[in-house]
Each structure stands twice: as C-alpha cells, then as structure tokens.
Amino acid sequence: MAEPDPTLRLRWATLGAAFLVVATVSAVALRWWQSRGGDLPVLPLVLAVLLVLVAAVTLVLGLRVRRWVRRGEQVDGVGATRTLVLGQTAALAGAVLAGYLTASLGLALTRLEAPEPRSVALASGLSLLASLAMVAAGMVTQWCCQVPPSDDDEEPLAG
Numbered sequence: 084m085a086e087p088d089p090t091l092r093l094r095w096a097t098l099g100a101a102f103l104v105v106a107t108v109s110a111v112a113l114r115w116w117q118s119r120g121g122d123l124p125v126l127p128l129v130l131a132v133l134l135v136l137v138a139a140v141t142l143v144l145g146l147r148v149r150r151w152v153r154r155g156e157q158v159d160g161v162g163a164t165r166t167l168v169l170g171q172t173a174a175l176a177g178a179v180l181a182g183y184l185t186a187s188l189g190l191a192l193t194r195l196e197a198p199e200p201r202s203v204a205l206a207s208g209l210s211l212l213a214s215l216a217m218v219a220a221g222m223v224t225q226w227c228c229q230v231p232p233s234d235d236d237e238e239p240l241a242g
Contacts, residue, residue, distance in 0.1 A: 102181055105182030123203045175221070184208075188207040
C-alpha cells in the first residue's frame with residue numbers, strides 16, 4: 084500500500100490562514116453593517132452545543148480508526164478515508180467559524196453596556212470555544228487516521 088500524498092494533509096498554517104481571512108472579512112463586514120445602523124446577528128446558544136456534538140462524534144470516529152490500526156486489525160479503507168475527510172472538514176469548518184465568531188465577539192465586547200451585545204458576546208464566546216474544540220478534534224482525527232509504514236511496502240531495488 085502506497086503512502087498517502089503528504090500534500091493532502093491539512094496543516095495548522097492552512098487553518099490559521101482561513102481563520103485570519105474570515106476574521107478580517109467578518110470584522111470589516113460586521114463593522115460596516117453596524118455603521119449602517121444594523122445590529123450584530125444574535126447567535127443561538129444551541130450552536131455551541133451542536134459544534135461540541137460534531138467535535139465529539141469526529142473524535143470518537145478518529146479514535147476508533149486509531150484503535151483498529153494499533154491492534155493491526157483489518158481497516159476498512161473507505162471508512163477510514165471518510166473519517167479522515169470528516170476530521171479535515173471539521174477542522175477547517177471550525178477555523179472558519181472561529182474567525183467569524185472572533186470578529187463578532189470583538190465587536191460585541193465594545194458595547195457591553197447594552198443587553199443585546201451582552202447576549203451576542205455570550206453566545207459568540209461559547210460558540211468560539213466549541214469551534215476551537217472542533218478544530219482540535221478534527222486535527223486529532225487526522226492524526227489518528229495515519230497509517231504506519233509496513234515492511235512489505237518496500238519495493239526491491241532494481242540493479
């Protein structure tokens with residue numbers, strides 16, 4: 084079995100870039116919206132619960148693949164690939180959400196004297212923590228889906 088292409092691995096730098104781009108664009112857009120008289124969008128608290136749920140499911144599936152690999156059991160290639168893609172998607176989605184939520188939280192913190200920005204700050208803060216948990220779960224899942232090199236992967240040298 085050939086080693087997977089290392090360029091397909093999701094890197095922390097990619098997540099950081101996605102976070103920075105989305106945070107910057109969101110901060111500018113939300114600030115523009117506020118300058119036109121609009122209020123910050125109020126996020127439901129159930130968003131944080133759903134993000135934690137996605138992180139937990141992703142992590143459980145990744146740990147399951149890791150356990151199979153460590154035990155030397157037959158691993159379903161399609162299932163492991165799906166778990167890997169789920170982990171990468173969760174990490175990237177978490178980074179994008181964290182960017183937006185950071186912008187929302189930052190703008191809400193400037194107006195904490197009013198009740199509505201307080202509720203936006205609370206929901207954004209909790210959801211930000213949950214999205215960071217989703218990033219961590221996705222990256223751990225990607226790590227769990229690594230296949231160690233085996234001895235029979237080596238090809239004989241032609242001489």
